[in-house]
Amino acid sequence: MIKFQNVTKIYPYPKVAALRNVSFNVEKGEFVSIIGKSGAGKTTLFKLILGEEIPTEGTLFFKEINIPEINKSNLYKLRQQIGIVFQDYRLIPSKTAYENIAYALEVIGADDEEIKRDVSKVLEITNLTERAESFPDGLSCGEKQRVAIARALIHRPDFIIADEPTGNLDPLNTQEVIQTLVKINELGTTIILVTHNKEIINILGRRVITLEEGKIIRDEERGRFIL
Amino acid sequence: MILTTIKRIIKSGWKSFWRNNGLAVATIFIIVMIISLINGLFIFQAATDFLVSNLQEKADVSIYFNENISEAEILEVKKEINAVEGVNSIEYISREMASEKFVEKYKESQILMEALEIVEDDPFLASLNVKMAEASDYAVLNGFLEEKFSEKIYKINYFENKEVIESIFSISSDVKRFTFVFSLFLAVLGILVAFNTIRLTIYTLKEEIEIQRLVGASNWFIRGPFVVQGIIAGIFATMISLLIFIVSFYFLNPQLKNLFLGFDFFGYFVNNFLFILLIGLVCGISIGVISSLIAMRKYLKI
Incomplete structure (x- = not known):
């Protein structure tokens, strides 16, 4: 589903090689964690998958799509197929929790009835029904992250990428978020989790790719958190 | 969709x-x-x-005709002036109208009124008051009048008004x-x-x-x-x-x-x-x- 082939990313100002000759595949239905110290290249990898950055060398595919070749104005078509969860939630401040979740369906052109039905259902599953009309400023960190996850799932993408989704959460909320991602993965959704959290990696017992100074130093099927 | x-x-x-x-x-x-x-x-x-x-309305020239020129002749001149390019308006002022205007304007001035009574003949001349579109049109009109009607015209106040007209425009x-x-x-x-x-x-x-x-x-x-x-x-x-x-x-x-x-x-x-x-x-x-x-x-x- 995701294929990195000898991908190198060098930022020009200042000249920094964020990724060096990185190659790996993620197959459909896999749950892959990407770990690494700060500056290891995790965020760059995340941005490359979303088309925010273009590799300096190498190719990178999502399904059959060569991401760097997508015209900027058509990137939305790629992003509509991906569920994205950010560490800092990235909720639209001027929209309510309900509207933030509905937005992911609106952009793909879902009809009003479908939006109403699905958003209400997701709000119920994520225990946010009472908070549906609250704006992000009025939500707790845990609630914000649940809204962000609900937004990433609502359009049923077959691939989700989560960048430190538990970074700002307490242990209880962290566990909830990870359990949600595992459940979704069990239903067939491919997941890439970028994280620093040692406990999560060790409990998950899934494939772990370790980055160091822009290179893959380890890629294990049932990996552990070793840095 | x-x-x-x-x-x-x-x-x-x-x-x-x-x-x-x-x-x-x-x-x-x-x-x-x-x-x-x-x-x-x-x-x-x-x-x-x-x-x-x-x-611009305030800018104009007056063409005064000799005493012996009849109203019909003046109106004939008026018709010809009308054909000149740049003419905005022409007003015919007869001797009587000129006199009335003068009296109306200076009725407060006793000296002028007394002077007017002393003068036996009517001192006012019939005239045409012409307004042109542009300052330069006045010179053209002046040339036209001098060339065609100089024997009928007593005076054109173009040169007296020239500076004022040009300033206004x-x-x-x-x-x-x-x-x-x-x-x-x-x-x-x-x-x-x-x-x-x-x-x-x-x-x-x-x-x-x-x-x-x-x-x-x-x-x-x-x-x-x-x-x-x-x-x-x-x-x-x-x-x-x-x-x-x-x-x-x-x-x-x-x-x-x-x-x-x-x-x-x-x-x-x-x-x-x-x-x-x-x-x-x-x-x-x-x-x-x-x-x-x-x-x-x-x-x-x-």
Whole structure:
């Protein structure tokens, strides 16, 4: 589903090689964690998958799509197929929790009835029904992250990428978020989790790719958190 | 699908307009200023034109005919002058009318009235009062008269009035040029201020635009609500600006009339209301929409 082939990313100002000759595949239905110290290249990898950055060398595919070749104005078509969860939630401040979740369906052109039905259902599953009309400023960190996850799932993408989704959460909320991602993965959704959290990696017992100074130093099927 | 998207864009723009009311007020305020400036300049231009044509009305030459020239002959000359290019108006003043005018004008002056009684013969001559379109036309007219009717004409006061006429036309043209340049300068300045204000407003929404891009919204799905907000702000700003003009002209019309030699600001505004409304809407909506589109362009690149 995701294929990195000898991908190198060098930022020009200042000249920094964020990724060096990185190659790996993620197959459909896999749950892959990407770990690494700060500056290891995790965020760059995340941005490359979303088309925010273009590799300096190498190719990178999502399904059959060569991401760097997508015209900027058509990137939305790629992003509509991906569920994205950010560490800092990235909720639209001027929209309510309900509207933030509905937005992911609106952009793909879902009809009003479908939006109403699905958003209400997701709000119920994520225990946010009472908070549906609250704006992000009025939500707790845990609630914000649940809204962000609900937004990433609502359009049923077959691939989700989560960048430190538990970074700002307490242990209880962290566990909830990870359990949600595992459940979704069990239903067939491919997941890439970028994280620093040692406990999560060790409990998950899934494939772990370790980055160091822009290179893959380890890629294990049932990996552990070793840095 | 397209209709649903358009409906969503309009709904989203409308909601955002009311939710970001602080920003909406700032945008409307600046557009009100620009529309008021542009409409104000438009009306000021009309008032200046009125003043200039008033001033030009005061420029004329009088052609005095010899005593022995009959009214029929003078009217014949009038007909020929009418054919000269640049003639705005010709007024025939008979000897009697000239006398009446003189008496009316100087009736308070005892000395002049007594002097008039002493003079046995009627001292006034019949004349034609001619107004031309341009200062240079007067010289042409003078040449034409001297060439064709010099034996019938007693005097043309062209050379006495020449300097005054040329000054009047020169001032008029300076005023027109200055008003045009000044209007253009203020309009450009206003549009730049509006553009920068809207750019700053959109900068505060930078993060929101980037999130929308990352969640999979197309550029037009993001731009659309901003365009709608620009249109709403433009319409509100036009209404507010027109209200300010109506109220101001209604109450200040007498004072403004005195200042501008009788130019009826309120009347002009009412008579040209539709045109002024159109200018306001076109300017307001264009400023709101174009500034938004340009300002948000760079945030749509991620």
